[in-house]
Amino acid sequence: MSRKIPLLSPDLRRLYALFLGAVLLLFVIATALTGFTPALFFGQSGEIWKFLSEDFLPPRLPESGRIQVIAEAFLTTLAMAMASTTAAALLAFVMALFGSERISPYPKAARFVRGFATFLRNIPTLVWAFILFSSLGIGTGVGFTALLITSFAFMTRAFIETMEDVSSDCVESLLAAGASFPERVVHAVLPAGLSGFISWYLYCIEVNIRASTIVGMVGGGGIGLVLFSYIKTFHYGIACSIILMVAAMVIIVDQISGRIRKEILK
Amino acid sequence: MAAVLSFKRVCKRYPNGVCALNDVSFEVLSGEFVSVIGPSGSGKSTLLRAANALIPISSGSVYAGGERISDLRGSRLRSARRGIGMIFQNYNLVYQLSVLQNTLHGRLGYMGALSALLGLYSESDKIAALELLDELGLADFAYSRASDLSGGQKQRVGIARAVMQEPRLLLCDEPIASLDPSSSKTIMELLRSLAKKRGIACIVNLHQLDAARRYSDRIIGLSHGRIVFDGTPQMLDAAATERIYGTACENLMTGGSDVPENSATLP
Ligand SMILES: Nc1ncnc2c1ncn2[C@@H]1O[C@H](COP(=O)(O)OP(=O)(O)OP(=O)(O)O)[C@@H](O)[C@H]1O
Ligand SMILES: [Mg+2]
Numbered sequence: 001m002s003r004k005i006p007l008l009s010p011d012l013r014r015l016y017a018l019f020l021g022a023v024l025l026l027f028v029i030a031t032a033l034t035g036f037t038p039a040l041f042f043g044q045s046g047e048i049w050k051f052l053s054e055d056f057l058p059p060r061l062p063e064s065g066r067i068q069v070i071a072e073a074f075l076t077t078l079a080m081a082m083a084s085t086t087a088a089a090l091l092a093f094v095m096a097l098f099g100s101e102r103i104s105p106y107p108k109a110a111r112f113v114r115g116f117a118t119f120l121r122n123i124p125t126l127v128w129a130f131i132l133f134s135s136l137g138i139g140t141g142v143g144f145t146a147l148l149i150t151s152f153a154f155m156t157r158a159f160i161e162t163m164e165d166v167s168s169d170c171v172e173s174l175l176a177a178g179a180s181f182p183e184r185v186v187h188a189v190l191p192a193g194l195s196g197f198i199s200w201y202l203y204c205i206e207v208n209i210r211a212s213t214i215v216g217m218v219g220g221g222g223i224g225l226v227l228f229s230y231i232k233t234f235h236y237g238i239a240c241s242i243i244l245m246v247a248a249m250v251i252i253v254d255q256i257s258g259r260i261r262k263e264i265l266k
Numbered sequence: 267m268a269a270v271l272s273f274k275r276v277c278k279r280y281p282n283g284v285c286a287l288n289d290v291s292f293e294v295l296s297g298e299f300v301s302v303i304g305p306s307g308s309g310k311s312t313l314l315r316a317a318n319a320l321i322p323i324s325s326g327s328v329y330a331g332g333e334r335i336s337d338l339r340g341s342r343l344r345s346a347r348r349g350i351g352m353i354f355q356n357y358n359l360v361y362q363l364s365v366l367q368n369t370l371h372g373r374l375g376y377m378g379a380l381s382a383l384l385g386l387y388s389e390s391d392k393i394a395a396l397e398l399l400d401e402l403g404l405a406d407f408a409y410s411r412a413s414d415l416s417g418g419q420k421q422r423v424g425i426a427r428a429v430m431q432e433p434r435l436l437l438c439d440e441p442i443a444s445l446d447p448s449s450s451k452t453i454m455e456l457l458r459s460l461a462k463k464r465g466i467a468c469i470v471n472l473h474q475l476d477a478a479r480r481y482s483d484r485i486i487g488l489s490h491g492r493i494v495f496d497g498t499p500q501m502l503d504a505a506a507t508e509r510i511y512g513t514a515c516e517n518l519m520t521g522g523s524d525v526p527e528n529s530a531t532l533p
Contacts (some may be wrong), residue, residue: 173358178348178375
């Protein structure tokens with residue numbers, strides 16, 4: 001009786017083994033196709049390290065004349081994230097009302113609303129930024145609109161789920177009481193889902209603070225654009241201190257919004 | 267006496283092909299207390315939701331307050347619905363709002379668009395709501411958040427909201443299915459006394475045979491979407507029960523006094 005008793009059924013174990021094998025195989029195929037090998041990475045790591053330690057470090061402060069420009073750029077990035085998320089949240093709320101069969105006055109159209117949101121969401125923010133950049137040119141308008149589109153699509157889906165979770169039962173009871181659609185929204189959907197909506201909104205602000213820096217680099221304005229111009233002109237020390245400040249900003253915003261979300265969801 | 271609700275040859279077929287109501291006809295008279303019993307999936311909830319047009323029916327007619335409710339749209343439908351209160355198994359309250367606010371939701375259907383939207387309830391509505399809450403033993407909870415109440419208390423708020431509609435008819439979908447036996451008794455007694463006092467007719471879906479027997483003027487038995495029994499509690503004998511549930515009485519857990527004494531000694 002020395003055989004050990006297995007904890008998994010043999011079928012499940014075979015499945016896990018198969019899965020692991022598939023992942024390994026995919027890794028090998030992908031490496032072969034891209035021509036990238038882990039060995040190369042380690043071989044070149046000296047150069048990467050040298051670049052980081054000699055060009056990027058130590059962080060240097062920009063000339064004093066530029067400090068105001070940089071501060072303004074930071075504010076622009078923050079404002080871009082906040083403004084686009086807020087506008088997106090309001091639009092997404094209205095859209096989400098029509099995206100749930102149990103809440104929308106036109107249940108048959110709900111599928112199309114969800115499909116539309118999914119479609120928008122599956123195009124990355126950066127791609128939107130490129131598309132808009134080509135038509136609008138450099139500017140915060142590009143960043144604002146690109147962030148607006150993706151966070152609108154994301155929050156529409158998130159709000160629909162929140163509504164179906166917490167509001168559809170009480171919406172039904174108000175429907176049975178003879179309340180009109182706007183009344184059902186104000187007296188049931190809104191109070192029941194409010195904490196959920198705010199929580200998603202704050203989460204989206206966190207995401208967009210990060211994204212607005214990146215979107216800025218491809219023409220969306222704000223600190224991303226400033227950072228990119230320093231990198232392009234080989235001012236790596238200054239770029240490094242901007243990157244550190246961006247990280248600090250992201251951490252601070254995450255902390256604040258995380259704290260608020262915890263309070264709200266209590 | 268006038269009928270407050272009548273079903274005439276109603277069929278309901280869901281889009282997936284399930285025939286949940288099959289040629290159902292009955293009338294509910296003013297002030298009558300009717301229980302609907304039947305096994306799971308027999309169409310009880312479908313029947314209630316057809317009564318106030320929460321779901322469309324496939325054929326036949328449902329008349330409520332003299333109107334063919336399946337023909338109504340928009341504001342005419344809303345004013346037909348406000349005359350029919352509904353009570354849910356899961357209470358369906360807005361838990362973030364106060365008990366008083368939830369109770370006053372029953373008045374929304376009567377208010378002008380703007381005042382309803384802004385929640386500007388009249389003082390007389392508020393007084394009526396507080397008196398009703400007092401009658402239901404919830405006077406001390408008027409300003410509590412609905413989420414802080416026990417199940418039995420939540421259901422009483424559900425009843426208060428429905429009664430605030432000044433309905434001719436109450437539809438109750440398994441109002442006691444989530445409650446303990448003692449709260450269940452309170453709810454059934456409150457429901458019956460409130461309804462009798464105000465002359466409101468009630469249709470109550472029940473899984474508890476003993477409650478159906480004890481509180482109803484009349485029992486309707488559904489099986490596979492058809493009415494297989496319609497009569498007084500006294501007429502509901504073993505044969506009728508078997509027709510409804512498709513199995514002999516001994517195989518049913520009917521609750522209450524039907525449970526043999528010695529079963530209490532089982533672990
Ligand atoms: N939205 C729906 N779509 C499709 N089929 C449905 C839907 N709702 C109910 N049904 C089906 O219709 C039949 C009757 O359902 P109904 O909910 O009315 O039964 P019930 O008597 O209330 O059951 P229970 O006692 O479990 O609540 C069931 O077979 C059910 O599967
Ligand atoms: Mg049911």
